[in-house]
Amino acid sequence: MMLEELDIVPYIRNADYAIRPPFFLGERRLLDYIIFYVQEGTFEIRLDGIGYLLRPGDLCFLQPGDRHSIRGLDNTINPYIHLDFFYQPTRARSFITKPGQVDLEPYAALMQPRLNDCGEFNLPLKLNVSQPRRMRDLTLKIIEAWREQTVIGKMTAQKLAYEWFLLLAEDYMLEPPGASTQQRPLLNWITSYFAFHISEPIAVSDMAKRAGLSPSRFNVLFKATFGTTPYQYLLGMRIDHAKELLGNGYPIKVVSQYCGFADEHYFCKAFKSVTGLTPGQYRYQEGPAPSRSKAEGAKHGGTKLG
Numbered sequence: 001m002m003l004e005e006l007d008i009v010p011y012i013r014n015a016d017y018a019i020r021p022p023f024f025l026g027e028r029r030l031l032d033y034i035i036f037y038v039q040e041g042t043f044e045i046r047l048d049g050i051g052y053l054l055r056p057g058d059l060c061f062l063q064p065g066d067r068h069s070i071r072g073l074d075n076t077i078n079p080y081i082h083l084d085f086f087y088q089p090t091r092a093r094s095f096i097t098k099p100g101q102v103d104l105e106p107y108a109a110l111m112q113p114r115l116n117d118c119g120e121f122n123l124p125l126k127l128n129v130s131q132p133r134r135m136r137d138l139t140l141k142i143i144e145a146w147r148e149q150t151v152i153g154k155m156t157a158q159k160l161a162y163e164w165f166l167l168l169a170e171d172y173m174l175e176p177p178g179a180s181t182q183q184r185p186l187l188n189w190i191t192s193y194f195a196f197h198i199s200e201p202i203a204v205s206d207m208a209k210r211a212g213l214s215p216s217r218f219n220v221l222f223k224a225t226f227g228t229t230p231y232q233y234l235l236g237m238r239i240d241h242a243k244e245l246l247g248n249g250y251p252i253k254v255v256s257q258y259c260g261f262a263d264e265h266y267f268c269k270a271f272k273s274v275t276g277l278t279p280g281q282y283r284y285q286e287g288p289a290p291s292r293s294k295a296e297g298a299k300h301g302g303t304k305l306g
Helices: 105-110 132-147 151-172 192-194 205-213 215-226 231-249 250-257 264-275 281-287
Strands: 007-022 023-028 033-037 043-046 050-054 057-062 068-072 076-086
Touching: 007 132, 007 151, 023 057, 033 132, 043 057, 057 132, 076 132, 076 151, 132 151, 151 192, 192 215, 192 231, 205 215, 205 231, 215 231, 231 250, 231 264, 231 281, 250 264, 250 281, 264 281
Parallel strands: none
Antiparallel strands: 007 076, 023 068, 033 057, 033 076, 043 050, 043 068
């Protein structure tokens, strides 16, 4: 089975914070995936008979078919997400398995394809990702959006789950034998790449390497494709994103960070050079919505099992 044979359409089954004293969640197998983040406390997950000790900041990934148990060794908080990544017409009938459910043969038609059964992946339980903060933030944003239980909230959560999967694939997807970036000089991935990395430093040399081109050739091809330089194209995307965040009431300092600017002063200068207005003037002119409450979800979370 190869990833290209599957339709990637995230479907969240549940997303919440589990806040618990010491506990033991007995052995079970999964029909779906679990994204499991350790916010507070210490856990032991036993997977196929092997014990893994998890501490705050660890991001874990359990796959369909994984036979595991979870033990909280002290008071714990863990954001978690149960979800499918791949479309199946029967997925609405699938469910979160309970302790003791090990024989899933009667439900084989409901089980998600397993990433580690794809030739392109070899994923560990405890992920070692290149962007841990971004992966954590996406996990928490998925939960925040899902818990709204509105149509828009659910749509937002599914979109963020797709972004989460893309970051996972960038770190762990193996190149097929004989693959060469020299064979893929087209730049149709640029817009998505910029969007998913908009808060991070992006260097032309890194993009050129990704495209299999020299930096000078990359610049020429980029301008021929998009009609502007990489810097101006990315700046435009960042300013557009900043407008959206300002309109939603985010503080200027936070907007500058989310949009990838080195500091608030540089953000204000760049924003004015593009729009003719300072961020504060733009916000006043647009009449922003009131700032949203950012109360920590964990403090209001349920006590459901992850």
